[in-house]
Each structure stands twice: as structure tokens, then as C-alpha cells.
Amino acid sequence: MTDAITLLGTKGGPAIRPGSSMPTAILVQMAGQTVLVDAGLGCTSALARAGVTLTDLDAVLITHLHSDHYLELGPLLHTAWTAGLKTPLPIHAPEGLNTYWQGFLASMAFDIETRIADEGRPDLASLAPIHVLDETTTLRMGDLTVTALRNHHPPIEDSFALKLTGAGKTVVLSGDTAPLPEMVDFAKGADLLVHEAMLIPGVQKIVDRMGYKDDRLLKHILRSHTPAEEAAKIARKAGVKALALNHLIPADDPGITAKDWLHATEPHYSGAIHVGQDGMKIPL
Numbered sequence: 001m002t003d004a005i006t007l008l009g010t011k012g013g014p015a016i017r018p019g020s021s022m023p024t025a026i027l028v029q030m031a032g033q034t035v036l037v038d039a040g041l042g043c044t045s046a047l048a049r050a051g052v053t054l055t056d057l058d059a060v061l062i063t064h065l066h067s068d069h070y071l072e073l074g075p076l077l078h079t080a081w082t083a084g085l086k087t088p089l090p091i092h093a094p095e096g097l098n099t100y101w102q103g104f105l106a107s108m109a110f111d112i113e114t115r116i117a118d119e120g121r122p123d124l125a126s127l128a129p130i131h132v133l134d135e136t137t138t139l140r141m142g143d144l145t146v147t148a149l150r151n152h153h154p155p156i157e158d159s160f161a162l163k164l165t166g167a168g169k170t171v172v173l174s175g176d177t178a179p180l181p182e183m184v185d186f187a188k189g190a191d192l193l194v195h196e197a198m199l200i201p202g203v204q205k206i207v208d209r210m211g212y213k214d215d216r217l218l219k220h221i222l223r224s225h226t227p228a229e230e231a232a233k234i235a236r237k238a239g240v241k242a243l244a245l246n247h248l249i250p251a252d253d254p255g256i257t258a259k260d261w262l263h264a265t266e267p268h269y270s271g272a273i274h275v276g277q278d279g280m281k282i283p284l
């Protein structure tokens with residue numbers, strides 16, 4: 001297996017419309033480990049399309065509890081279970097995920113109990129141990145090490161960037177965040193920085209289209225996300241070898257193409273820039 005990062009879902013935010021890409025999910029294949037970071041809508045079928053057998057996942061990491069990052073976690077785990085999951089698949093997520101997981105199990109209790117009794121399956125509840133992820137976390141999975149950095153994504157406080165190191169490579173995933181000065185050190189010299197990005201003129205168009213009466217959505221987007229230009233500056237200051245733009249806002253505006261993203265970022269960063277697309281595999 002070649003070490004690679006696959007951007008399974010590259011859209012920022014939870015709503016999908018005809019022609020839009022899908023919410024966040026990132027497949028990490030490094031140092032012999034297969035890890036899913038975030039489980040937005042569509043992640044299960046995207047994993048299958050990327051050639052991943054669900055029972056081969058080694059862990060699932062959730063960066064924060066906005067729905068576009070974990071809405072499909074329950075269906076993913078349930079589907080891995082029906083695909084033959086027998087050994088626990090650890091979930092690492094900020095405080096609070098257990099409420100979702102217990103609620104999901106309760107909502108599917110009839111099906112789960114039926115399959116246990118009728119098909120002899122193990123208990124799903126025991127197959128997804130949940131561990132709290134925060135900035136003190138260091139995960140060691142074989143030769144892969146994962147550390148976390150608290151980022152800035154108001155009003156959510158427990159929101160994290162992740163650094164994955166193994167087999168001589170380092171990848172940093174920004175998570176959802178406003179421009180964060182600490183990201184420069186955290187991503188120093190990484191082989192790849194996957195950073196969230198927005199194009200400000202496009203953001204105003206999204207908000208206009210939603211037709212809300214006040215400007216809270218606009219304010220939320222602007223104070224908790226990173227303009228593409230700033231993502232590129234962080235990549236330059238960190239000296240990363242490549243930058244992938246992800247969690248794109250907007251993601252379903254036919255008037256905005258890869259050219260616009262490159263136009264915003266190339267003046268600030270001279271390394272390789274990948275403009276995220278669902279299913280894009282970036283070898284390390």
C-alpha cells in the first residue's frame with residue numbers, strides 16, 4: 001500500500017445540493033495504518049469507492065462536533081458491523097460524542113437486537129470504544145503517531161488540528177479553523193498540509209442565497225474559517241512541501257473553479273497546491 005491521503009469529501013458545511021461535493025472525510029493510509037478522519041455525510045460509500053474494506057479501518061478520528069464532520073459516523077460503524085466487524089474499531093473524538101453514539105444505538109435498537117439474535121452478530125455497542133480527543137492526546141498505532149492542536153473554531157471550543165507522522169512522512173490536517181498562528185509551528189516542514197479554505201466573495205453569495213434575515217451565518221463563517229490566501233501564507237511560513245485546499249467554501253458555485261482557488265493562493269505559496277475534489281488521492 002502506497003502511503004497517501006485521499007480527500008473523500010471536500011465540501012465545507014453540511015448542506016448538499018445538485019452538483020455539490022460532499023462534506024468532510026479524509027482517508028489516511030500511512031505506515032501500514034488505515035485511518036478515517038471525520039465522518040461527514042457520504043463517507044461510507046466514499047471509503048468503498050476508494051477501495052477500503054470497512055473492517056480494515058484501524059481507527060476513526062473526529063476533529064469536532066459539527067455535523068458535517070460526524071453525521072455519518074453511526075451509519076458507518078453500523079455498516080462496518082454488518083460487513084463483518086469483529087474487533088473493536090477505536091473512535092477518538094472530542095468530549096460529547098458519546099451522546100450521539102448512544103442516541104444512534106438507541107435509534108437502531110430494533111435492528112441491532114434483531115441482527116444479534118437472528119444472525120449471531122457480536123454486540124455493536126462493544127465494537128466502537130470511544131476515547132476523548134484533546135490537545136494532550138498522543139495516539140500510537142503501530143508506526144503511526146497522531147498528535148492534536150486545539151484550533152480556533154468558535155463557538156466550538158473542542159476543535160482540533162491533527163498531525164500524523166509515520167514511515168518518515170508527516171501530514172497535518174487543519175480541521176475547521178480561523179487562521180491560527182500556532183499552525184505554522186505545528187505544520188513545520190510537513191510533507192503535506194491539508195488546510196480548510198474559503199473564498200470571501202463566494203461566501204457572501206452563499207449567505208445571500210440562504211435568504212436569512214440577519215447576518216449570523218455570515219459572521220459565523222467569517223470568524224471561524226480561513227480565507228484561501230491565509231491558508232497559503234500559513235503553508236509558506238511552515239515550509240510545507242505541498243498544500244491541499246479542503247473543506248471548500250463555497251463548494252457548489254459553478255462560477256467558482258479550481259482556477260479561482262489557485263488565483264487566491266499561488267501568489268502566497270510556491271509549493272505544490274492541490275485544489276480538493278472528492279476522491280482526490282494525494283500520494284506522500
Ligand SMILES: [Zn+2]
Nearest residue numbers: 013066068176
Ligand atoms: Zn465543517
Ligand SMILES: [Zn+2]
Nearest residue numbers: 064066153176
Ligand atoms: Zn466546523
